[in-house]
Amino acid sequence: MNAMMRFTLRSLRANRVRSLVTIAGVALAAALLTAVLTTFTSLQSMLYRSEVAISGSWMAQVQSDVLEPLEEEARAALADGRISAAAFMQDAGFGELTEAQQSLNGTYLPIVDFSGDVGTLCALQPSEGRLPEKAGEILLFDTWRMGEDALEVGSTLTLPVGERVAVAAPGKGSAEEMPGIPADGSFAGDAESDGRLIADGTVLNSSIGYLEAELDGGVFNEELRDTRERTYTVVGFYDRTGSAMANSCGTPALTCDSPADETTGFTRAFVTMDDVSSTAEVQELLEDAFPGYYAELHIGLLRYMGVRSEGAIWDTFFNIAAILAAVIIVACVSLIYNAFAISVAERTRQFALLASVGASQRQRRYAVLVEALAVALVGIPLGVLVGIGGCAATFAALGPALTAVLVGSRTDLDVGFALTVAPWVLILAAGLTLATVLISAYVPAQRASRINVIDALRGSQGSRASEKGAQQAAEAARSGSPWRRRGAAGRLFGIGGTLARINEKRGSSKGGAASVSLALAIVLLMTAGSLSTFLGTLADAASAEGAQAGDVAVMAMLVSKEYAAADGAEPTPEAVADAANARFAAEADIFAGGYEALREVPDTEPLGWTLSGPAPIIVPEAMAGAAMHTTDAIQGGPMANGSYGAMAVITYLDDASFDSFAAESGLDATAYHDPDHPRAIGVSQAYGNDGSLYQLMDVLAGPGTIEVLTGAVCDGRAASRFDISYGEGGMAFEPYVADGTGRVKAVAGQTALATASLDVAAVVPKGPDTVGSAGSTVQLLVPRSLAATQGFGMMGPSFRAFFDAPEGHSGEAGQALVDCLGDYLHGVPDADPAFLSMMDYAGNRDSNRMMALVVNVFCLLFTVILTLIALANVFNTITNSLILRRREFAVMRSVGMSDRQFRSMILDECTSWCIRGLVPGIIVSVAVSYLLYRAVTASMRGIAFALPWTYVALAAGLCALAVGVSVAYGMRRCRASNVVEALRAE
């Protein structure tokens, strides 16, 4: 150990407090960097594990028309380590399904013969039973356990199995080929696919979707040929469909060891590799191991493995982490730099002394750098440990909530959010901190090496005047009378202000460090604020969905009846509307009965029910709100004839709820119950998109009478519903007509319409809680009793009933309610449910609360830590800039400066530091906020850029407080009692 190093370590020990503060600063920097990076890797790890759990660990899949060569290539690649594992899935025919089976399970049952570790590679985990182990065994998707002919483990499944063949659609020439689609659908390597396009009679494999010319606009339909009966024993079910299980024409069933005549050749091989670092490398290995085959990468997985690739969400995470790391580094450079600068400034005489006994410039610089390294040596490991410990503690506390936020309700996946520490993180955090320390120490080291020995030892190095200051001083002398008042400050603060102005003009430091630290404090606080605001907005946006009354809702819809005109009669729009109204009245009665049944469900508190459906309305100009004047804000807009149209939602509220809502809104409820003059309460506001974000917009400007389209007949056929189309003149309503094949489509032709008038007697900004928002359209409220006479032609209205449930049991309560309504409807003739489900609002609220908790805790931690750094920095620089001038102040006091004059001088100086800190601070923080905003909106829409004003106020307040405390402390250190000491030559 040489002399300089010993000197350094001695002085570190001698200035224990300052050394500890500096070490704490370094440790804080390392801890924060470790925490940010560890959060990043932990997140990555969790997403990786959930992707493995959902889709399997395969990194690439290779496709081939024939199994054997693919298997051979894989064996060779496994042997020499180019791939580390492989599993195969080979087409083994398509099962023909009955209509009932089709409604649950898709068009066909694609049968796949597997070999290899599909459990790990493709995440194929039976939810019940086991994987097939021998020929004739089959694993089915969960939907096979439902329906009329539900299967269970041990059942046998017998069905005709054949091959899919393309057939030219009627009226389309078979010669017409679909360009770009390989004929046998093999997707095999580029060279082989040349010229092999789907033609009439082409056999289709599982990579090709169901062909239906009518729907997909192509020229082919398809059919199943060469069907032969097969019988399988069901050995298990699975319930997760990861991307490996994706099949273009149904959810596959898995079997194994099928006889050769049952497999059809098309095979997918799923492979993994060791030690790959980029998608290009994966691609290269694939091309080497499987030359000429078509291959697909598992991008979702590779991304989370840290293998380089592109993706918006990932960029967002990465950008946020990078911006935070940059902000932390800037903050820490400033803090540590100040600590070293102050340490050097205080020891000026020591360094001069060293120089006077022969320490070279290099040696003096070295002394400061050694000090920095010594501090880093202690601070960095400490900080890394604290960072990991902090993360571990935070994740332990927030783990379940974080998991819920990140993988949603997939609680069946065992992929809890847990601390994941990667060695590169520790190295990067330590490296960045070390760089921070060295950068911070370099300037002070440079300064230490350049100290003027003579000045320092003579004690007159207190000279803080700048070069420009000398010129300015000379000019001031020429101007004649000294002490002419300088500017407003001179008048306001007297001689103190004048001295402050002179100091500001001629001083060399000009309180620069204080201003910089103030600017930084603003930037740090506003960065934390912006982050909280943007993330908070996201959390709010997510939780806004659940703004509903009650804990749980039951929703149902009945199968609607197509209009059937009396034999031979030509349908009229009025008849269509009357039929729909009659059906509506009947359904309203059914659901009224259903609600009565639901009231009896134990442990639930009924809150009311609604029946609502979409209705095309035409609104006169005087009633149209601002949002109706455009076509993109809501479902509607200006029509060609000068009126305004919208696909409104008409909501029938049970009479008790309607009357109490009317009373609450100051309206006369009795006026709304006249069946001959239907009246509605309009909701004037709706959620719409103004181009950048969803927000409340005005849809109804005031009361008035609107027209509702209740029925239509087009070319002699009854329309079953209306849709909106946008053309040149504006929006229009387009009737959809059943075409006899079960599909509905728009027809151009003669259309006759029936309408009903509805008097919107009053307009309120918001409907009752039980009704909630209707989305981006007009909502009209009418009493349930109106349903008996007027249904506005609405077909298949949806029923919603709202209930409170015991805390934590909303899910069970909801299920009980659904079961009850299901039983009730089963007992009612003509009431087949098309849809019956529940909404667990309380559960959603819980998970949203969880998410808000995670976001808030994260933001709070970040804010608190950054605030601490920022305020410590402000305190450090201000107190030290005052303490370093202690002697100067003592001189002024000894020649008669009063406390009042001293205070006004300091006050004036502080004011100008603050202004010089605040202005650039706010400019930079707006820029940083904007960068964060860009990072967040790169993957998520619907957030407007806004400055976090509460945080601006908080930042200003905290800075003022920090300045106040620092100045008070600094001044106390410079007080009169210390004058003598300060004046005494050191």
Added chain:
Amino acid sequence: MTLLEASHLTKVYGEGAQATRALDDVSFAVEEGEFLAIVGSSGSGKSTLLHLMGGVDRPTSGTVRLNGADVYSRTDEQLAVFRRREVGLVYQFYNLVPVLNVVENLTLPVALDGRPVNEGRLAELLERLGLQGREGFLPRQLSGGQQQRVAIGRALMNAPSIVLADEPTGNLDTANSRAIMQLLRDSNRDFGQTMVVITHDEEIALTADRIIAIEDGRIVRDERIRR
């Protein structure tokens, strides 16, 4: 006529075991127009005595009367005013304000008092101090001797009742020391300025009217020099 009267001045720094008795029951008087030298070795208490005479520090016990008024019955705020009007201080290390030029440093006590600068006195002082042409210089642009002359000028600017100089030549070479002492002597003679100079240089002390010697916080010798 007695200008300043110090009686039973005691100053203790620190507390308990660390307490240091810098001054121990010191009493003496200074006549108007007198040139007094206080001598003593390092740490004898002479600087403490000077600060107590100048209203910079407060004694642990005892009183100081200037022009018959008790200095330390004043509040801190009043003491500041007292210092700028009644006392001129000169230090070994000049103690000029680094950002103020020569004229501003000279006139700082006047400015702090909120009074207009007496241009005639300023010009006379600048001439006497040999600082003409250097009015706009900052302290760091001046030599040590020049800086000390500015400090003396600052002490004289308000024509205080008493000028207190603490080792004013301690940081200067022989030639500059002589010149500074001559300046103090001349001010004493020409303006009748009462002057107290602390020094450990016997030769300088001998230029005074009277010498008080202090050892370990006590006056050990008080003699008048006859010329």
